[in-house]
Amino acid sequence: MSIIDTVKGMMGSQAGADTGLMSHAMDLVNNPETGGLQGLVQQFHAKGMGDVVNSWIGTGGNHPITASQIQQVLGQERINAIASKFGMSADDASAKMAQLLPTIVDKLTPGGTVAKA
Numbered sequence: 868m869s870i871i872d873t874v875k876g877m878m879g880s881q882a883g884a885d886t887g888l889m890s891h892a893m894d895l896v897n898n899p900e901t902g903g904l905q906g907l908v909q910q911f912h913a914k915g916m917g918d919v920v921n922s923w924i925g926t927g928g929n930h931p932i933t934a935s936q937i938q939q940v941l942g943q944e945r946i947n948a949i950a951s952k953f954g955m956s957a958d959d960a961s962a963k964m965a966q967l968l969p970t971i972v973d974k975l976t977p978g979g980t981v982a983k984a
Contacts, residue, residue, distance in 0.1 A: 888949070888953055888960075888964075888967065889967055891949060891952070891953075892964060892968055893971060895907060895941075895968075896968075896971060896972065896975060904972070904975055904976075904981055904982070905981055907920075907972075908920050908972075908981055910940050911940055914939050914940045916932070916939075918930065919936070920972065923972040923973045923976070924972060924979060924980065925979050926978075926979040929969040929970070929973055930969075931965075932965050932968070932969060933965060934962040934964075934965050936965070937961045937968070938961045941961075941964070943957070946960050946964075949964070
């Protein structure tokens with residue numbers, strides 16, 4: 868079972884319409900140009916949200932993140948590009964990413980650590 872299938876299963880019926888956005892979120896954590904998952908984790912730490920992202924990586928519960936915090940970490944330009952690509956507002960794109968990223972990062976780090984690139 869793929870990570871996208873796992874995330875869809877965890878999110879229930881709302882995930883059906885968000886498959887493209889899930890794929891895009893996966894691209895964020897797999898993009899070698901931005902450092903992949905390690906680069907994304909570093910972005911969270913740089914923006915003062917290391918405790919949040921560390922909870923997703925760790926084996927305990929995942930701390931929630933708000934849409935505005937996602938905008939702060941990813942940057943407005945990236946959020947606007949996501950929103951444009953999927954025909955939604957920047958606020959909606961941020962809210963969806965705030966739902967998706969914790970689960971995706973959690974599933975990519977089952978042992979509680981980020982694999983070295």
